Amino acid sequence: MGIGNVSERRLAPPQVGVSVVILALGPDATGRSRLWLPLVRRVRQPFLGAWALPGGDLAANRSLEQSAYAALESTTTLHPRYLEQLYTFGDPGRSHGGLPMVSIVYWALVGTAEAKDFVEADNVRWFPENELPELAFDHKAIIDYALWRLRTKIAYPDVAARLVGETFMLSQLHDVVEAVTGEPVDLANFRRRILASGELEDTGAKQRVGKHRPAAVYRYVAAASTPWNPYDWLKDDDDGGVDTGGHAAAGPAGPDPPPVAVDDDPMSALSR
Amino acid sequence: MGIGNVSERRLAPPQVGVSVVILALGPDATGRSRLWLPLVRRVRQPFLGAWALPGGDLAANRSLEQSAYAALESTTTLHPRYLEQLYTFGDPGRSHGGLPMVSIVYWALVGTAEAKDFVEADNVRWFPENELPELAFDHKAIIDYALWRLRTKIAYPDVAARLVGETFMLSQLHDVVEAVTGEPVDLANFRRRILASGELEDTGAKQRVGKHRPAAVYRYVAAASTPWNPYDWLKDDDDGGVDTGGHAAAGPAGPDPPPVAVDDDPMSALSR
DNA sequence: ACAAAAGTGTTGACGGTACACCCATGC
DNA sequence: GCATGGGTGTACCGTCAACACTTTTGT
Numbered sequence: 001m002g003i004g005n006v007s008e009r010r011l012a013p014p015q016v017g018v019s020v021v022i023l024a025l026g027p028d029a030t031g032r033s034r035l036w037l038p039l040v041r042r043v044r045q046p047f048l049g050a051w052a053l054p055g056g057d058l059a060a061n062r063s064l065e066q067s068a069y070a071a072l073e074s075t076t077t078l079h080p081r082y083l084e085q086l087y088t089f090g091d092p093g094r095s096h097g098g099l100p101m102v103s104i105v106y107w108a109l110v111g112t113a114e115a116k117d118f119v120e121a122d123n124v125r126w127f128p129e130n131e132l133p134e135l136a137f138d139h140k141a142i143i144d145y146a147l148w149r150l151r152t153k154i155a156y157p158d159v160a161a162r163l164v165g166e167t168f169m170l171s172q173l174h175d176v177v178e179a180v181t182g183e184p185v186d187l188a189n190f191r192r193r194i195l196a197s198g199e200l201e202d203t204g205a206k207q208r209v210g211k212h213r214p215a216a217v218y219r220y221v222a223a224a225s226t227p228w229n230p231y232d233w234l235k236d237d238d239d240g241g242v243d244t245g246g247h248a249a250a251g252p253a254g255p256d257p258p259p260v261a262v263d264d265d266p267m268s269a270l271s272r
Numbered sequence: 273m274g275i276g277n278v279s280e281r282r283l284a285p286p287q288v289g290v291s292v293v294i295l296a297l298g299p300d301a302t303g304r305s306r307l308w309l310p311l312v313r314r315v316r317q318p319f320l321g322a323w324a325l326p327g328g329d330l331a332a333n334r335s336l337e338q339s340a341y342a343a344l345e346s347t348t349t350l351h352p353r354y355l356e357q358l359y360t361f362g363d364p365g366r367s368h369g370g371l372p373m374v375s376i377v378y379w380a381l382v383g384t385a386e387a388k389d390f391v392e393a394d395n396v397r398w399f400p401e402n403e404l405p406e407l408a409f410d411h412k413a414i415i416d417y418a419l420w421r422l423r424t425k426i427a428y429p430d431v432a433a434r435l436v437g438e439t440f441m442l443s444q445l446h447d448v449v450e451a452v453t454g455e456p457v458d459l460a461n462f463r464r465r466i467l468a469s470g471e472l473e474d475t476g477a478k479q480r481v482g483k484h485r486p487a488a489v490y491r492y493v494a495a496a497s498t499p500w501n502p503y504d505w506l507k508d509d510d511d512g513g514v515d516t517g518g519h520a521a522a523g524p525a526g527p528d529p530p531p532v533a534v535d536d537d538p539m540s541a542l543s544r
Numbered sequence: 545a546c547a548a549a550a551g552t553g554t555t556g557a558c559g560g561t562a563c564a565c566c567c568a569t570g571c
Numbered sequence: 572g573c574a575t576g577g578g579t580g581t582a583c584c585g586t587c588a589a590c591a592c593t594t595t596t597g598t
Contacts, residue, residue, distance in 0.1 A: 014288055014332050016362075016374055060286050060372035063363040088360040088376050090288075091335040100332035102288055102376075104360050171549080189588060191551070196586095212549040213595040443577080461561060463578070468559095484576045485568040 014090065014100040018067035019055030019139075021086065021107040021146035022076065025163050025176060028128055033179035035129040035150075037143070038075040043123065047136035051125070053143070055103065068106035075124045081162035082109035086146055094138045101137075107146045109162045154180045157199045161220035167203055169215040170194065286362065286372040290339035291327030291411075293358065293379040293418035294348065297435050297448060300400055305451035307401040307422075309415065310347040315395065318367065319408030323397070325415070327375065340378035347396045353434035354381035358418055366410045373409075379418040381434045426452045429471045433492035439475055441487040442466065 021037060028034040039051040054075045058067050065083060072080055083106055090102035127133065129147060132140065153159045154177055161168070163176050174190050194200060201221045206214040293309060300306040311323040326347045330339050337355065344352055355378055362374035399405065401419060404412065425431045426449055433440070435448050446462050466472060473493045478486035 014330060016286055016288055058286060058362065058374065061364050064360065064374075065363075085360065088336065088357065090330065090376065091337075092333050102330065102336075102374075104362065104374075169550095186588065186590085187549095188551080188553095188590080193587075208596080210548070211597040212547080213551085213597090215550060441577090458561065458563085459576095460563080460578075460580095465560075480569080482575070483570040484574085485570095485578085487577060 016058040019053040020071045024110045041123040050136040052136040078110040080108040157197045288330040291325040292343045296382045313395040322408040323405045324408040350382040352380040429469045
C-alpha cells in the first residue's frame, strides 16, 4: 500500500500480527532430550530470507487464539496441547524499517510422542533451542522470553505433562523437567511432589523400557480447580455468574493466570 | 471510513487500542480502605454514554507502554508507580457492533498518598471497585481480571508498596493487603515476612498516628534481582549479552514475569 | 547372584501460622 | 496505671531436599 510520506505513515494503523512460539521435545545429537521449535523462512522484505516465528495477520473475524492456531498449522500438523498468550510486542523500531508492527505472541506446547512428524516443508525447519539461526525482527528475544516462561512453569505437572505424550512414565516426566531446566532434579522427591498434586492418574498399565522393573504409566487429568484464563470472565459477563471455580487454590504464589487448557481436542479451546 | 459490505470489512485491519486499568486506594463510606479506579464516559457509538476504561488508539510512533501512559494521563495527573501489560483482548464480537477491536490492556497502580487529587473532569469519574456502573464492551470482565491479578500479587512487597506513598508504616502496608484481599492477615507474621524480603528500608523516621507508640517509617527499595520484563531481552539483543540478573531468585512459583518497575520517575519506564 | 531402574522411608532444614507476650506512648 | 497499637518470642506444623534403603525385573 503506497502511503508515501512519513507523517501519513505515522497515522496509518499498525499492522497486527499473531505469532506463535511452538515448543516440542526432540533428541539432540547425543540422544538427550532437547527443546525444538519450528521457524519459517521469510519470503518478503524486511528480513527476506531470514528465519522467523510462524505467524500471520490477524483476521478480523477470528479470535486471537484461532489466529495463533492458524499460524501453528502453517508449520506443523501437530495439535497443540497447550496454548497461552505470551505477550504483545509493539514498540516502534522493532520492525527495522518496515511498517510499524504489533505482534501478539502465543506459545504452544506439542507432545513429544507425535513430534517426529516434523513436517519439513520448503520454508519450514525445526531448530533445537540452542542452535537457532539468525532471526528476523526481535524474534530471538521473544523466543528467549518464551523459554523463560516455560522454565518457570515446568515445575507444574500440567505443563510438563503436555510436553510428553498422552500417557507416560514418571521417569519421562522427570527427564522433561531436567531437559528444560538443565538442572538435576531428585527423582524420588519429584515422584512424590508430582503425585501429591493429584493431577496424575495411574492408567494401570505398565511399561518396560530396559530389561529392568517395568514402570507405572500415568495420564494427566485436569485438576479440580482448572486452569484459568481471561475468557472465563468474558463468558461470565455474557451469561451471568457461572462459578469460576476455586482458582484461589493456586495461592498467592500460584501458577499465574492465563493458561489455556487445550485438552485433547485442540478445537475446544477455539470455540469459547 | 466508509467500508460498506461485510466481506470487505473482514479484510479491514482491526483497530488497535491501548487501555489501562488504573487502581488506587481510597476510603469507602465507612472510612475503610478500598480500591478505586477512574473510568471515562464514552462520547461516541457504540456504547455512547456508557463508562469505559481509559484508552486510546495506538499511535504507530509510540511504544505500547507510552500509549498506556498517555491513556493514564487522560484521566489523572498521578504518576503510575507500577505499570504492567495485563492481556490483549481481540476476539470478534467483543465490540458489540462496532469495528473489530484489539485492546492491549495494561494495569497501573498509583500511590494512595496523592490519590486525593482525583481529577473529576466532566467525563471522568472514580468509582470504588465494588460499585462499578454498567460498563462498555467487555470492560467489566477486564477489570475483574486486573483485580484478580492484583490480588494474586499483593503478597509481594513491591506491589503492596506501590499502592501506598513513597514512605509508609508497616501497618499501612498491612491495611493495604487486607483491603485488597478482603482476608485478615496476621500482623506479626506479616511484619516478619515483609521485612525478611529485604526490600524495605527503615528511613529512621518515626510516625505517630494516634496517641500511641510511634511506628517506624519504611521505604521500598528494589530487590537485587529486580523486576523483569520482556524488553530486557530486546535490549540485550541489541547490545549483546548483558547479564539479565538473577530472576531465578523468584523460584518456580515466583512472581511471574513481566512487571515493569516504574520507579519514582514515571518516564523512566518509557525511555527503554 | 547381579545390575539397573522403580519405588519407599527417614531425617532434618526451612518457612509459615497461631498466639502469647513485652514495649512505648498519651492520658 | 491503663488503654492502645508497635513490635518480639516461641511453639507447632506442613513442605521439601537429601539420601539411604527396599522392590522388581532380566540376564
